[in-house]
Amino acid sequence: MRIHFIAIGGSAMHNLALALHQQKHQVTGSDDAIFEPSKSRLEKAGILPEKLGWYPEKINTAIDVVILGMHAQQDNPELAKAQDLGLKIYSYPEFLYEQSKDKTRVVIAGSHGKTTITSMILHVLNYHDREVDFMVGAQLEGFDTMVHLTEENDFIVIEGDEYLSSPIDSRPKFLWYQPNIALISGIAWDHINVFPTFENYLEQFSAFTETMVNGSILIYNEEDKQLEEIAAKATKPTRKQAYQTPAYRVENGETYLETPEGEMPLEVFGKHNLQNLAGAKWVCQHMGIDEEDFYEAIASFTGASKRLEKIAENPSAVVFKDYAHSPSKVKATTKAVKNQYPNKKLLACLELHTYSSLNTNFLEEYKNALAEADEAVVFYSPEAVKLKRLEMIDEARIKEAFGHKNLKVYTSPEKFKQFLAATSYQNTVLLLMSSGNYGGLDFEEIKTWL
Structure with missing residues (x-):
C-alpha cells in the first residue's frame, strides 16, 4: 500500500x-x-x-x-x-485495529503502569522466543521499534491509551481495540483538558470493558476500589482475574519477590512495579507461559525506558529519571525510591509539564505527592503555561498545593541546572520526574556532578 x-x-x-x-x-x-x-x-x-x-x-x-x-x-x-x-483516513488506533482484527488482541490499560506492564510481557515472551506483534509506549532493550506488525503472528500486545484518537476523533484510543484479553492496572484522574471530572474519566474505563469481545478475559488490580466496581459490572468478559501486590521484602537496596520456588531478587522495585509484575504474570499465563517460566524471565527485566530508569550511580549516590507526572504516579514513585533507599537522603525533582499539571484547578491533587522526599523541587516553564493558554501559577500557589516544608520552585532552566550542579550528593538519591526535560537538561552531564 x-x-x-x-x-x-x-x-x-x-x-x-x-x-x-x-x-x-x-x-x-x-x-x-x-x-x-x-x-x-x-x-x-x-x-x-x-x-x-x-x-x-x-x-x-x-x-x-x-x-x-x-x-x-x-x-x-x-x-x-x-x-x-x-481518501481513507485512519487514526493511529483505528489503523492498528485494522491490522490486528484477525489476531488475539491483548490490551493493557490503566492510568499508570501500562507501559511497564506491556514491557514486562514483551520481555518475558522475547526471553522464551515467543513471536508476537506489539505496540508499546517506550523503546525496549532488545527491540528495534516500539511497533511490530506481521501477517503470521497470532497475538498482538497493545498498550491501550485513554487519550484521544485523533484531532477529528475524540474517542479514547483504547475504545478501538476490542480486546480478547484486557488488563486494567488502576485508575487515577488524568488528562483534565479532555476529562474535566473524575467521574467522566471513570466512564472511559467502563466503556472500555464494554468494547471487549464476548467471552473475553479481564485482568484487574483489586486494590483499586473504583476499578473493582467497574470489573464487577463488566458484562463482556466471562473470566475475571483479580491480582494484588505480591509478597516481597527490601534489604540493602535489593528487592526480593516471594515465589513458589523461594525468594527471587529483582532488578525493578517499588509497590507499583510489584503490582505491575503480578498483572503481567497473569497475562503471560493466559498467553501460554507458565508461572515458573515467567519468573525465570522476569528476573532479568530492568525496566522500560524512562520508567524508574537508573542513569547514574556511585557508592554514595544514585540518580533515577522517571516519566511520572500525574499526582498518583509522583506519589508512588517517590515512595518507592524512599522505601528502596531508606538510609539515603531523597532529593525529588518534579517538572510540571502537562496540561493537567499546569492547571491551577488541578494543582491541589498534588497534596503530599512529594511527602516522602527529604528535599523537593518543582520546576515549570511560564512559557509552557502561556502556550497552553492557562492561568499563570506562582511559587506561593505551588508551595501551598504540595504542602512540603522543604520545597523549592524554579522557573528558569539555567537556575535549576545551577542548583543541581551545586548540590552535594553524598549519601543521596536524586529522582528526576518529568514527561519533559526541564527546559533542556542534559542528563548525561548529571553523571559528572556526583
Whole structure:
C-alpha cells in the first residue's frame, strides 16, 4: 500500500511508519517539527520528509491510506485535501485495529503502569522466543521499534491509551481495540483538558470493558476500589482475574519477590512495579507461559525506558529519571525510591509539564505527592503555561498545593541546572520526574556532578 502520515514525527507515529516501511509498504509523511530520536530513525529508513511543514500537493488519489496523528490540527491543509479527495483516513488506533482484527488482541490499560506492564510481557515472551506483534509506549532493550506488525503472528500486545484518537476523533484510543484479553492496572484522574471530572474519566474505563469481545478475559488490580466496581459490572468478559501486590521484602537496596520456588531478587522495585509484575504474570499465563517460566524471565527485566530508569550511580549516590507526572504516579514513585533507599537522603525533582499539571484547578491533587522526599523541587516553564493558554501559577500557589516544608520552585532552566550542579550528593538519591526535560537538561552531564 501507499501510506501517508500526517504528523509522522511523533513517538508512536514514527514507530508505526518504520514498522510499515519494514513491511515494504510505500511510506511518506509530513510534520512541522521532528525531534530526536524520530528524526535520525526516519532518516536512516529513508522516509524523513525533505522539508518541514504541511504540503497539500503531497496528497493525491494514488494514496491508499492516510494516518492522522494527534500533533496535527483539525484545519491541517493536508487533512483538508485528503478529505476533499475522499481518501481513507485512519487514526493511529483505528489503523492498528485494522491490522490486528484477525489476531488475539491483548490490551493493557490503566492510568499508570501500562507501559511497564506491556514491557514486562514483551520481555518475558522475547526471553522464551515467543513471536508476537506489539505496540508499546517506550523503546525496549532488545527491540528495534516500539511497533511490530506481521501477517503470521497470532497475538498482538497493545498498550491501550485513554487519550484521544485523533484531532477529528475524540474517542479514547483504547475504545478501538476490542480486546480478547484486557488488563486494567488502576485508575487515577488524568488528562483534565479532555476529562474535566473524575467521574467522566471513570466512564472511559467502563466503556472500555464494554468494547471487549464476548467471552473475553479481564485482568484487574483489586486494590483499586473504583476499578473493582467497574470489573464487577463488566458484562463482556466471562473470566475475571483479580491480582494484588505480591509478597516481597527490601534489604540493602535489593528487592526480593516471594515465589513458589523461594525468594527471587529483582532488578525493578517499588509497590507499583510489584503490582505491575503480578498483572503481567497473569497475562503471560493466559498467553501460554507458565508461572515458573515467567519468573525465570522476569528476573532479568530492568525496566522500560524512562520508567524508574537508573542513569547514574556511585557508592554514595544514585540518580533515577522517571516519566511520572500525574499526582498518583509522583506519589508512588517517590515512595518507592524512599522505601528502596531508606538510609539515603531523597532529593525529588518534579517538572510540571502537562496540561493537567499546569492547571491551577488541578494543582491541589498534588497534596503530599512529594511527602516522602527529604528535599523537593518543582520546576515549570511560564512559557509552557502561556502556550497552553492557562492561568499563570506562582511559587506561593505551588508551595501551598504540595504542602512540603522543604520545597523549592524554579522557573528558569539555567537556575535549576545551577542548583543541581551545586548540590552535594553524598549519601543521596536524586529522582528526576518529568514527561519533559526541564527546559533542556542534559542528563548525561548529571553523571559528572556526583
